[in-house]
Amino acid sequence: MTTPSTYDFAVIEPKWQDYWKQNKTFKAIDCDTTREKLYVLDMFPYPSGAGLHVGHPEGYTATDIWCRFKRMNGYNVLHAMGWDAFGLPAEQYAVRTGTHPAVTTAKNIQIFKRQLEAFGFSFDWDREINTTDPNYYKWTQWIFAQLYKKGLAYESNEPVNWCPELGTVLANEEVINGRSEVGNYPVIRKPIRQWVLKITEYAQELLDGIDDLDWPEGTKEMQKNWIGRSTGAEVDFKVANTDETIRVYTTRPDTLFGATYMVLAPEHPLVAKITTSDRADAVQKYIEVTHTKSDLDRTETKDKTGEFTGAYAINPVNNTKIPIWISDYVLISYGTGAIMAVPAHDTRDFEFAKKFKLPIICIMTPDPKACEAAGVNIDEVLAGNACWPEDGILMNSSNEEVSLNGLHVEDSKKAITEWLEKKGIGTPTVNFKLRDWLFSRQRYWGEPFPLIHMEDGTVKLVDESELPVILPELENYKPTDDGEPPLARATEWLNVVDPETGMKGIRETNTMPQWAGSCWYYLRYIDPHNNEKGWDSEKEKYWMPVDLYVGGAEHAVLHLLYSRFWHKVLYDLGYVTHPEPWKRLIHQGMILGLSYKDQRGALVPNDLVQEKDGKYFHKETGEELAQLPAKMSKSLKNVVNPDDIIKKYGADAFRLYEMFMGPLREVKPWQTEGVEGVFRFLNKVWRMIVNTETGELVAEISDDPITKDQERLLHQTIKKLTEDIETLDFNTAISQLMIFVNEFSKLQKRNRKAIETFVLLLSPIAPHIAEELWQRLGNENTLAYEPWPKFDEEKLKLDQVEVLVQVNGKPKARIQVPAEADKDQLIEIAKQNPSIMPLIDGKTIVKEIAVPGRLVNIVVK
RNA sequence: GUCCGAGUGGCGGAAUGGCAGACGCACUAGACUUAAAAUCUGGCGAACAUAGUUCGUACGGGUUCGAAUCCCGUCUCGGAUACCA
Incomplete structure (x- = not known):
C-alpha cells in the first residue's frame, strides 16, 4: 500500500476499516468485570431496496462518536448492528416478480452493510443479527409462546x-x-x-414506568396520552318500561343532573332490543351506513350524525326520562360503549344537542374570570346557549338524599360517586384509551406463529424443542381467493399430526407483524449465537439495561411501547433483570433536503429549477422560486445519496458535516456546500501535521515547551470536547476543534504532545484521519483505546481578564483587571476608568452591580 | 381542534439572565500565480450625519440594574394525534 502525502481519504479510509476488521478492534467483551460496561443502541434499519439515505448515518454517527469517546474513557462498550428485515416491500416485490423475499432481503442487507461499513462505524460486527434468520425468529416465536402461556x-x-x-x-x-x-x-x-x-393488562405498569425514564419529555407525554388513563364512574340507567339497564362510563359524574339524553354506539348490543318499531327502519339504516365507514372516516367528519331509538332511559339522580339515541361519535371499544350526554358541559354533546334540538340544561356557574379568558359569555352558558366544560360551582343538582349545589367539580365528583355506590347504581372506574394489540397479519413475509389448530377445536402451542417453525417456500405470495393468508397455500407445511395423540391439526396461517422482531432485538445483541436460549442470563445481567438508545421520533409510541410491554412480561417471568429496557433515549432530528416553491406555494422538483445570481427560477415558466427545506423525496428530486458524498469527500467529512450542521436533536436542512467546508478543515488538519510534498511530518512539529497561551487553548479544547461529546453537542465540539487548528496552523513551533492530544480529541468524530495521523506521529497501536486527554482547570486560568463596564445597562468601556478581582475591587477600578468617570460625575449612584470576570453595571440618576 | 417543538445575519447555527451573531457556508477585497484552482490575510446584521451613533434575536406587553434567554398574550412554521365521554 502506498502512503499518500496529501490527504487521500480514498486510501486512508479503507486502510483503517480493514485494520479494525482484521484486529476485531471493537469487539465487546462479555462479562468483563474489570471495566464498566456501556450498552449503546441504535434503532436498526429496515434494509430497503433504495439503500441508505442521509438520515440513517445521523444517529449512527452520534452513537459511534459516543462509543469511541467512552472506550477511550475506559468503558467496555457494546455497540452492534442488525436488520429489521421482515416487512411488506420485499413481499410486494415478490408478488410482482416472483422473487423470494429472502433473496431480495439478502441482497438489500448486503448493500446496507457495505454502505454502513464505509462510514467506519465501530460496531462489533460479530454480533450482527437479522430478524428473518430462523435462528433469530426461533426466539421471537419463543417469546410469543411465553406470552401465550401467560394468557396474554x-x-x-x-x-x-x-x-x-x-x-x-x-x-x-x-x-x-x-x-x-x-x-x-x-x-x-x-x-x-x-x-x-393483551397489552392492556400492562397499561398501568407501562404508565407508571414512564416517570423514571430519562427520555425526551415530549415522548413521555405522548406515551402517557396514548395509554390515556382516565378516572370516573360507571353509572346504571334503567330503560323506561323495560327490565333493561344501560351502564355508561363518565369522567364527569358531577354533571349527572345535567344529563338530558343518552347515546349508544351503533354496535351496542342493546340497540336492537330497545329500539321501538316506528324507529326500527331509520336505526337499521344508520347502522348500515356506519358499517361502511372506516374508523378514520367516522372520526374525520366532525359533523354529528345519529338516530333516535324511540326508547327512554331514567336518570337515576332525578328520575327524569331522557331519550336514547345512537351515534357513531360514541365508540363501542371504549368504556361501556354508552354515554350520558351533558350538552351544557361537554363540547361533543353540545354539538349533537344543537344539531338535533335536544335540551341543554346548565348546572354549573363558571368562574367569570376563566370564562372571560376562554372568550365565552357567561350569560350564554347559564342560558344553555354555550358550552362550559371547565370547572365551576354546581347548582340545580340535588335530590332528597344528596346535594352538589355550591360545590366545585372535584368535590362534587366525590360526593355523587359515594352516593351512587351506596345506592348500588354506580362504581368508581378507571379506563384506558390503550387497546389490545392486533398482532397478526395476513401476509407471507413475517414470523409464523408457533400454533396449531387441532381437529377438536383446541389450539396447541408448538413444543419448544420444535422451534423454529420455519416459513415454508411458496410459489405464489398472494392471499388465497377466499381471503386466507398466503401461508394457506403451503399445503404440506399446513397439515400436521400430533406425534403423541395422532390428532390432526392445521398450522396458524397468519404471521406476526413487523413490530415483533424489533420488540426484543436489543436482547439478542447480548448473546447473538446462543442456540440454547434467546440470551444468557449472566450476560443479560452484565449488559442490561441499554444506557443510551438513539432513534427517530416517529417510533415514539408504537415500537417503544410494544417493546416495553414485552420487556415487562419477560421481567415478570424472570428472564430479564430490569423492568425497563432503555434508560436514556434521544431522538435525532430529521435531515431535510432543499426544495423550491413557486408563488402559489407549490413545490417544484429540483430538476426544474435553475440558479441565476443567487436567485432561483423555474426552467419552464421562468417564474422566480423561493428556496426552502422540505422532506427528501423521490418526486422532489432532492434526495442526497451518502455514497456520492463519501466518494467525493470521504466518510470522515460526511460524519463531521452531519454532526456540525446543527444540534443532533433538531431538524436540519442538508446543504452540500457545508460538506466542502468541513472537508477543507480536514485538509487543514492534515497540513498542520503532514508535509504534503514529502509525506513526512511537517518541520514545525517540535519538542520545545509549549507557551502558556497555547497550553490554555489546548486545555480549553480538551474541556470543550470532553463536555460536549458527553452531552452529544457535537456541533459546538467541532467548532472548538476548528479554533484549535486555526491557531496551531499559524505556529512555527507546534508542540508534539499538543498535536498528539488534538489527534486524540478529533478521533471519535473523524476516526480514519485520526488513526492515520496517530500512526504517522510514530504510534504503533490503534488510538481506539488510548486514554482520553484530561484537562487541568489551573491551566485554563488567565491572569488578566477583560470586564465590560456598563452605565445604566449600556456598554461604555472594557477594562483589563486581575482575574481574581472581587466585586468591590471591580467597582472601584471601573469608577476610576477615564471613559467612565465623566459619565457618573455629579450624578447620584443608585446601584452598583458587579459580576466577577464578566461585567460591572453602574446605575446613575 | 388538542398536545409537543421551534422562530436569531443572505444560509446552517453560537450564546439559556451579563459585550448578540462563536464556528462554518456564501459573498467580497487583497497577497501568491503568466493565469486559474488551492492556500494565506482582511471585510461581511441594518440605518444614518460613518474614527462614531442609533436600532436590531417573529409580534405586543411584563419582570429585572440588565432579557434572544424568565412570565403573559398574539402570529407563523414543523411534528404527533384524532370525537376515548
Missing part, C-alpha cells in the same frame, strides 16, 4: 379493512374515503380472525 394472547374477530376486489386486508392509511388507495375499489369493515396481545 387470544383469538378475536376484529373488524379490519377488507377489499374484496384486491382480496386483501388494507392498513388504515391505505384506505381513502372508503375506497382502496390502489385501484379505487370499495373497502368494507369485515371481522377476521386475529391474534391479539
Whole structure:
C-alpha cells in the first residue's frame, strides 16, 4: 500500500476499516468485570431496496462518536448492528416478480452493510443479527409462546379493512374515503380472525414506568396520552318500561343532573332490543351506513350524525326520562360503549344537542374570570346557549338524599360517586384509551406463529424443542381467493399430526407483524449465537439495561411501547433483570433536503429549477422560486445519496458535516456546500501535521515547551470536547476543534504532545484521519483505546481578564483587571476608568452591580 | 381542534439572565500565480450625519440594574394525534 502525502481519504479510509476488521478492534467483551460496561443502541434499519439515505448515518454517527469517546474513557462498550428485515416491500416485490423475499432481503442487507461499513462505524460486527434468520425468529416465536402461556394472547374477530376486489386486508392509511388507495375499489369493515396481545393488562405498569425514564419529555407525554388513563364512574340507567339497564362510563359524574339524553354506539348490543318499531327502519339504516365507514372516516367528519331509538332511559339522580339515541361519535371499544350526554358541559354533546334540538340544561356557574379568558359569555352558558366544560360551582343538582349545589367539580365528583355506590347504581372506574394489540397479519413475509389448530377445536402451542417453525417456500405470495393468508397455500407445511395423540391439526396461517422482531432485538445483541436460549442470563445481567438508545421520533409510541410491554412480561417471568429496557433515549432530528416553491406555494422538483445570481427560477415558466427545506423525496428530486458524498469527500467529512450542521436533536436542512467546508478543515488538519510534498511530518512539529497561551487553548479544547461529546453537542465540539487548528496552523513551533492530544480529541468524530495521523506521529497501536486527554482547570486560568463596564445597562468601556478581582475591587477600578468617570460625575449612584470576570453595571440618576 | 417543538445575519447555527451573531457556508477585497484552482490575510446584521451613533434575536406587553434567554398574550412554521365521554 502506498502512503499518500496529501490527504487521500480514498486510501486512508479503507486502510483503517480493514485494520479494525482484521484486529476485531471493537469487539465487546462479555462479562468483563474489570471495566464498566456501556450498552449503546441504535434503532436498526429496515434494509430497503433504495439503500441508505442521509438520515440513517445521523444517529449512527452520534452513537459511534459516543462509543469511541467512552472506550477511550475506559468503558467496555457494546455497540452492534442488525436488520429489521421482515416487512411488506420485499413481499410486494415478490408478488410482482416472483422473487423470494429472502433473496431480495439478502441482497438489500448486503448493500446496507457495505454502505454502513464505509462510514467506519465501530460496531462489533460479530454480533450482527437479522430478524428473518430462523435462528433469530426461533426466539421471537419463543417469546410469543411465553406470552401465550401467560394468557396474554387470544383469538378475536376484529373488524379490519377488507377489499374484496384486491382480496386483501388494507392498513388504515391505505384506505381513502372508503375506497382502496390502489385501484379505487370499495373497502368494507369485515371481522377476521386475529391474534391479539393483551397489552392492556400492562397499561398501568407501562404508565407508571414512564416517570423514571430519562427520555425526551415530549415522548413521555405522548406515551402517557396514548395509554390515556382516565378516572370516573360507571353509572346504571334503567330503560323506561323495560327490565333493561344501560351502564355508561363518565369522567364527569358531577354533571349527572345535567344529563338530558343518552347515546349508544351503533354496535351496542342493546340497540336492537330497545329500539321501538316506528324507529326500527331509520336505526337499521344508520347502522348500515356506519358499517361502511372506516374508523378514520367516522372520526374525520366532525359533523354529528345519529338516530333516535324511540326508547327512554331514567336518570337515576332525578328520575327524569331522557331519550336514547345512537351515534357513531360514541365508540363501542371504549368504556361501556354508552354515554350520558351533558350538552351544557361537554363540547361533543353540545354539538349533537344543537344539531338535533335536544335540551341543554346548565348546572354549573363558571368562574367569570376563566370564562372571560376562554372568550365565552357567561350569560350564554347559564342560558344553555354555550358550552362550559371547565370547572365551576354546581347548582340545580340535588335530590332528597344528596346535594352538589355550591360545590366545585372535584368535590362534587366525590360526593355523587359515594352516593351512587351506596345506592348500588354506580362504581368508581378507571379506563384506558390503550387497546389490545392486533398482532397478526395476513401476509407471507413475517414470523409464523408457533400454533396449531387441532381437529377438536383446541389450539396447541408448538413444543419448544420444535422451534423454529420455519416459513415454508411458496410459489405464489398472494392471499388465497377466499381471503386466507398466503401461508394457506403451503399445503404440506399446513397439515400436521400430533406425534403423541395422532390428532390432526392445521398450522396458524397468519404471521406476526413487523413490530415483533424489533420488540426484543436489543436482547439478542447480548448473546447473538446462543442456540440454547434467546440470551444468557449472566450476560443479560452484565449488559442490561441499554444506557443510551438513539432513534427517530416517529417510533415514539408504537415500537417503544410494544417493546416495553414485552420487556415487562419477560421481567415478570424472570428472564430479564430490569423492568425497563432503555434508560436514556434521544431522538435525532430529521435531515431535510432543499426544495423550491413557486408563488402559489407549490413545490417544484429540483430538476426544474435553475440558479441565476443567487436567485432561483423555474426552467419552464421562468417564474422566480423561493428556496426552502422540505422532506427528501423521490418526486422532489432532492434526495442526497451518502455514497456520492463519501466518494467525493470521504466518510470522515460526511460524519463531521452531519454532526456540525446543527444540534443532533433538531431538524436540519442538508446543504452540500457545508460538506466542502468541513472537508477543507480536514485538509487543514492534515497540513498542520503532514508535509504534503514529502509525506513526512511537517518541520514545525517540535519538542520545545509549549507557551502558556497555547497550553490554555489546548486545555480549553480538551474541556470543550470532553463536555460536549458527553452531552452529544457535537456541533459546538467541532467548532472548538476548528479554533484549535486555526491557531496551531499559524505556529512555527507546534508542540508534539499538543498535536498528539488534538489527534486524540478529533478521533471519535473523524476516526480514519485520526488513526492515520496517530500512526504517522510514530504510534504503533490503534488510538481506539488510548486514554482520553484530561484537562487541568489551573491551566485554563488567565491572569488578566477583560470586564465590560456598563452605565445604566449600556456598554461604555472594557477594562483589563486581575482575574481574581472581587466585586468591590471591580467597582472601584471601573469608577476610576477615564471613559467612565465623566459619565457618573455629579450624578447620584443608585446601584452598583458587579459580576466577577464578566461585567460591572453602574446605575446613575 | 388538542398536545409537543421551534422562530436569531443572505444560509446552517453560537450564546439559556451579563459585550448578540462563536464556528462554518456564501459573498467580497487583497497577497501568491503568466493565469486559474488551492492556500494565506482582511471585510461581511441594518440605518444614518460613518474614527462614531442609533436600532436590531417573529409580534405586543411584563419582570429585572440588565432579557434572544424568565412570565403573559398574539402570529407563523414543523411534528404527533384524532370525537376515548
